[in-house]
Amino acid sequence: MIFKRLPLFAVFFLLISISCKQPSTKAKTDLPFYLPDDLEATLWAESPMFFNPTNIDIDARGRVWVTEAVNYRNFNNDSTKFFHHAKGDRVMILEDTDHDGVADTAKLFVQDTSLVAPLGIAVIGNKVYVSCAPNIIVYTDDNGDDIPDKKEIFLTGFGGKDHDHSLHAVLAGPDGNWYFNTGNAGPHIVTDKNGWTLRSGSIYTGGTPYNKKNEGNMKSDDGKVWVGGLALGIQPDGAGLKVVGHNFRNAYELTMDSYGNIWQNDNDDEVAACRVSWLMEGGNAGFFSTDGTRSWQADQRPDQDIFTAHWHQEDPGVMPVGDRSGAGAPTGIVLNEGDALGAAYRGMLMSADAGRNVIFGYLPIREKSGFLPGKRTNFITSLSDDNPMYVWNDSAANTHKEKWFRPSDVAIGTDGAIYIADWYDPVVGGHQMKDTTGFGRIYRITPKNKKLTTPNIDLSNTEGQIAAFRNPAINVRYLAFTALKKQGESVIEPVKALLKDENPYIQARAVWLLPQLGTKGVAETEQLLKSDNEMIRVTAFRSLRVAVPDILPYALQLQSDPSALVRREVAVAIRDLSFDRTKPVLIELLKQYDGEDKWYLNTIAAAVKGHEEDLYAEIKQVFAEGKAPGKWDGKMTGIAWDLHPAAALGDLLQRATDSTLDAKERRAAITAIAFMKDKKAAETMFSLSKSTMKDVAEQASYWLSFRQGNDWYNLLDWKKINVNTGHERKVATMKAKMHAVLDEGLSFDARRYRLRDMARDSVGGQMLIGLAADNKFPKLLVPPMEEYIFKNPDLAVRVQAGKYFKQPGGQKVYPIEEIAVLKGDAESGKKVFTEFCASCHRIQQTGNDIGPELTSIGKKFDKIGLLDAIINPSGAILLGYEPWLVNIKDGESFFGFLISENNQSITIKDVAGKQHIVPVEKISSRKKQDKSLMPEPAVAGVTGQQLADVATYLLGRK
Numbered sequence: 004m005i006f007k008r009l010p011l012f013a014v015f016f017l018l019i020s021i022s023c024k025q026p027s028t029k030a031k032t033d034l035p036f037y038l039p040d041d042l043e044a045t046l047w048a049e050s051p052m053f054f055n056p057t058n059i060d061i062d063a064r065g066r067v068w069v070t071e072a073v074n075y076r077n078f079n080n081d082s083t084k085f086f087h088h089a090k091g092d093r094v095m096i097l098e099d100t101d102h103d104g105v106a107d108t109a110k111l112f113v114q115d116t117s118l119v120a121p122l123g124i125a126v127i128g129n130k131v132y133v134s135c136a137p138n139i140i141v142y143t144d145d146n147g148d149d150i151p152d153k154k155e156i157f158l159t160g161f162g163g164k165d166h167d168h169s170l171h172a173v174l175a176g177p178d179g180n181w182y183f184n185t186g187n188a189g190p191h192i193v194t195d196k197n198g199w200t201l202r203s204g205s206i207y208t209g210g211t212p213y214n215k216k217n218e219g220n221m222k223s224d225d226g227k228v229w230v231g232g233l234a235l236g237i238q239p240d241g242a243g244l245k246v247v248g249h250n251f252r253n254a255y256e257l258t259m260d261s262y263g264n265i266w267q268n269d270n271d272d273e274v275a276a277c278r279v280s281w282l283m284e285g286g287n288a289g290f291f292s293t294d295g296t297r298s299w300q301a302d303q304r305p306d307q308d309i310f311t312a313h314w315h316q317e318d319p320g321v322m323p324v325g326d327r328s329g330a331g332a333p334t335g336i337v338l339n340e341g342d343a344l345g346a347a348y349r350g351m352l353m354s355a356d357a358g359r360n361v362i363f364g365y366l367p368i369r370e371k372s373g374f375l376p377g378k379r380t381n382f383i384t385s386l387s388d389d390n391p392m393y394v395w396n397d398s399a400a401n402t403h404k405e406k407w408f409r410p411s412d413v414a415i416g417t418d419g420a421i422y423i424a425d426w427y428d429p430v431v432g433g434h435q436m437k438d439t440t441g442f443g444r445i446y447r448i449t450p451k452n453k454k455l456t457t458p459n460i461d462l463s464n465t466e467g468q469i470a471a472f473r474n475p476a477i478n479v480r481y482l483a484f485t486a487l488k489k490q491g492e493s494v495i496e497p498v499k500a501l502l503k504d505e506n507p508y509i510q511a512r513a514v515w516l517l518p519q520l521g522t523k524g525v526a527e528t529e530q531l532l533k534s535d536n537e538m539i540r541v542t543a544f545r546s547l548r549v550a551v552p553d554i555l556p557y558a559l560q561l562q563s564d565p566s567a568l569v570r571r572e573v574a575v576a577i578r579d580l581s582f583d584r585t586k587p588v589l590i591e592l593l594k595q596y597d598g599e600d601k602w603y604l605n606t607i608a609a610a611v612k613g614h615e616e617d618l619y620a621e622i623k624q625v626f627a628e629g630k631a632p633g634k635w636d637g638k639m640t641g642i643a644w645d646l647h648p649a650a651a652l653g654d655l656l657q658r659a660t661d662s663t664l665d666a667k668e669r670r671a672a673i674t675a676i677a678f679m680k681d682k683k684a685a686e687t688m689f690s691l692s693k694s695t696m697k698d699v700a701e702q703a704s705y706w707l708s709f710r711q712g713n714d715w716y717n718l719l720d721w722k723k724i725n726v727n728t729g730h731e732r733k734v735a736t737m738k739a740k741m742h743a744v745l746d747e748g749l750s751f752d753a754r755r756y757r758l759r760d761m762a763r764d765s766v767g768g769q770m771l772i773g774l775a776a777d778n779k780f781p782k783l784l785v786p787p788m789e790e791y792i793f794k795n796p797d798l799a800v801r802v803q804a805g806k807y808f809k810q811p812g813g814q815k816v817y818p819i820e821e822i823a824v825l826k827g828d829a830e831s832g833k834k835v836f837t838e839f840c841a842s843c844h845r846i847q848q849t850g851n852d853i854g855p856e857l858t859s860i861g862k863k864f865d866k867i868g869l870l871d872a873i874i875n876p877s878g879a880i881l882l883g884y885e886p887w888l889v890n891i892k893d894g895e896s897f898f899g900f901l902i903s904e905n906n907q908s909i910t911i912k913d914v915a916g917k918q919h920i921v922p923v924e925k926i927s928s929r930k931k932q933d934k935s936l937m938p939e940p941a942v943a944g945v946t947g948q949q950l951a952d953v954a955t956y957l958l959g960r961k
Contacts, residue, residue: 037386040451042344042448044448045449046444047097047444048109052095052097053097054440055442056411056412056425057072057122057424058134058172058256059424060478061126062126063128064457066096070133071095075120078165078212080435086439086440092119092120093114093118096149098110099457102456112131112150113151119135123173125181129144129145136166136170136185137159137160137161139156139173140155140156141154141156158244159193160191160193161185162189163186166210168232168253171184172256174258176236179549180237180243181237182237182247184256184257187207187231187252187253187290188207188214188253189217189231190203199224199243202221203221204218204219205217206291207231229246229249230250231250231295232250234246234265247265248283248284250288250295254268254288259477260338261508262511262538263542265281265284266279266336266338267336268280269288272300272313277331277332278325278328279326279354281325287322289316289321289322299312299315304705305734305735309743310324310327319608320605320609331358332359332431333355334411335411335412335424336354336413337352337415339353340475341415343418344449351364351382352365352366353365359384360405360406360408361383361385362384362410364380364381365379372568372571373568383448407427408427409428410423410424410426414476415475416457417479420449421448422446427444460482468490469483472484472512473504492520492523494520495527498516499513499527515545515549518546519549519550528543532557544572548576555584555585557576562588562592563595570595574589574603575606575610582614582617586618593625598637604642604645611646615646615650616649619648619651631657632654633657633663635658649683652683669702677706681718685718686719688703688707705735709732738770740761741757741767758784758791759787765796765797772804772807776807789811801875819874822951827951827953832949832953832956835952836956857957860957860958860960861960866958873954876937887911887930889926890928900912909921909929
């Protein structure tokens with residue numbers, strides 16, 4: 004039965020009482036919850052009222068709207084086994100009509116074949132915006148009957164169809180514009196209603212059959228390169244599309260508080276590096292290289308830990324990472340501005356993590372000119388202990404239902420309660436699910452012993468509009484914003500009254516609205532630039548930036564503001580203005596840099612981009628004060644590093660070679676040189692690679708080898724200067740992977756993947772053997788090591804590996820050096836050859852010509868080499884004997900050796916020795932295989948003595 008539910012609750016609408024100390028015992032359930040003592044959670048709704056909830060929003064009537072993803076990944080999930088909607092996914096409306104704290108009606112709003120696993124919903128008046136790549140679809144209900152009368156495409160061109168890394172929910176900002184985000188499953192080529200086109204991509208492809216082509220380094224109509232996942236803003240009419248931040252992996256959702264601060268969470272690339280971050284406008288979150296052409300793995304430096312490399316935290320121009328929440332699958336996020344839960348929860352940032360079975364709680368804090376999430380707590384979780392590394396285990400799935408709690412979204416209701424959508428599944432991520440029924444739930448969190456009621460929103464008069472403007476539901480208060488804005492200057496006084504509200508978030512909403520109420524409102528806001536409260540000042544400046552065409556006079560007024568937060572916002576605002584007009588302001592802002600504030604410097608660097616050369620002499624005059632580069636303070640050092648103009652090359656060279664500086668400072672100078680796209684910088688790096696200072700030479704050699712393949716590819720004649728950087732690059736790459744292999748904080752799979760790469764490489768293999776020789780090799784990784792290391796192409800690695808690891812196979816195989824000392828018998832060896840080898844190999848007239856002919860094999864190998872070739876046949880496959888799999892368009896396949904190839908055809912010799920001529924135009928795919936056709940001796944059941952015998956026989960073939 005398709006709706007058969009799991010035995011979670013004995014009664015459909017049974018309430019759950021929750022404690023942070025002990026799980027509830029009021030309901031017979033195998034799913035306990037833990038949250039603060041003064042709060043409780045109740046089951047508000049569950050399947051079959053809706054299924055597989057991905058996102059929720061609250062409308063002005065307090066109803067909860069749900070996007071379903073029942074048709075999620077049908078290319079992975081068999082629709083005959085998983086609950087499926089043949090007519091497309093749905094949007095459902097849930098309501099508690101009798102106000103008893105439990106939903107009692109579920110209404111279908113729309114079911115549409117163009118909805119394939121939609122990931123976002125926003126209900127804004129009579130329009131419902133559903134995010135479902137490649138489109139943001141708007142359904143309009145003109146007559147209020149909860150049935151759409153019109154369907155339109157608001158925006159289109161986003162990548163990520165039926166993909167988690169795609170388009171997410173729209174929300175209405177306090178400035179009257181709308182904001183949303185999309186993951187890195189590009190490309191995103193989107194044109195707004197004014198004809199402005201965003202072009203953004205990266206090297207990421209995959210995840211669904213629809214994501215086949217993507218690329219970085221695309222320029223949008225603003226002339227800038229935006230990459231990866233994006234945070235975007237747009238006007239309600241569909242014009243004015245702009246990038247607010249970029250280079251995320253997959254920020255599932257973003258939220259904005261009433262000051263205009265944006266928060267996002269982002270998931271990692273299987274390395275326990277999920278994050279929760281404040282998003283500085285224009286910020287580069289650092290997942291890919293800045294142009295999107297390289298992954299973080301490609302950019303990881305030998306001395307970097309994975310988390311630092313994962314978010315490019317040591318690259319110029321990348322914003323600080325925020326909170327590292329660990330492994331997980333972050334989903335919905337919201338900041339609670341209401342008072343319904345109590346003063347302790349006002350301002351709490353709530354970040355859902357479906358992978359960790361938790362909603363994290365944060366109370367954000369100021370950090371220099373930016374913000375940090377603050378201390379992370381478990382706001383609500385189904386686990387008594389934290390789950391730091393979420394892992395799927397088939398055998399434990401049905402006995403640990405507490406790990407089925409998968410919060411996909413969290414939202415604030417008009418009543419101030421917290422609503423949580425629970426996807427409910429034993430797994431999350433990896434484009435899969437296990438729950439075939441599509442079961443889901445919504446929970447409601449309220450204070451204990453306090454009934455929260457849904458207010459009656461009345462937008463027909465000023466009093467009702469002001470009341471709605473105070474409401475904690477984000478898209479509901481936007482309706483009040485637009486209604487008040489239409490009244491203009493007539494509502495200035497009631498809006499000004501909100502500036503004295505006890506709730507600071509309500510004050511901030513008034514600041515945003517005032518300058519949009521006409522010239523008198525602008526004048527009132529200008530006075531707020533003199534407020535003693537820096538948050539009011541920065542919000543006033545932000546609001547004037549939206550409402551007033553020329554922001555520069557206000558920038559001049561605030562360029563020396565005592566608050567770094569305000570000054571940094573000035574730099575944001577003038578970033579896209581004429582440099583001739585903004586240069587004096589930028590110089591003044593730079594003078595107030597404290598030498599430590601990365602947010603501040605990052606913003607100014609973005610504002611002066613393209614003009615670094617023009618500013619450098621003045622900057623040096625102000626900050627260096629005539630001091631030699633080795634004597635610079637943190638201010639000048641930081642500026643030269645983040646801006647890294649070519650004009651600073653000589654100064655950075657001096658710092659890179661200054662023995663009075665510590666290695667870290669020299670390394671920073673070399674890094675700054677490495678980020679100059681300049682021929683002289685490449686030549687300087689070459690000279691540094693010859694330095695007598697070991698650390699300098701090693702760093703420079705790494706950067707030469709790295710940049711040779713990207714930014715400096717066309718800057719030097721690499722053959723002419725005779726730079727052989729291949730080995731240095733390989734060593735650097737393998738060192739980075741070794742850090743991961745030894746990192747016990749990473750998941751087993753993350754470590755195993757790096758181990759596999761190392762074990763298959765000659766340099767990496769030697770490093771692994773070195774770990775084993777020093778008794779530093781992780782015991783946990785011995786089984787995969789034994790699987791991979793004996794396929795290493797280097798004979799020396801394979802021979803040495805036998806000292807420390809066992810070769811895989813059904814029968815014990817002795818290490819090569821032990822077999823080599825056994826006395827072999829040639830006659831016995833001939834019998835072994837005839838029985839096991841002659842089917843493919845020939846000696847004189849005996850055997851077949853499928854594999855290499857062995858008549859004179861004794862001239863080629865010594866005993867160690869021959870034994871290695873027999874025991875590890877995949878380790879060093881002879882040229883011409885690499886096996887290939889060739890698929891033909893009509894469905895036929897050939898497997899064997901590629902013995903001939905031209906523009907018209909290829910010839911494959913199969914394992915039976917038969918030759919197949921295949922026309923090139925008929926080939927659908929071809930791939931060289933890693934494993935030799937020759938079976939390993941252990942598989943064939945050959946003993947160590949038999950190997951010694953056949954080696955003796957073959958070595959006599961001269």
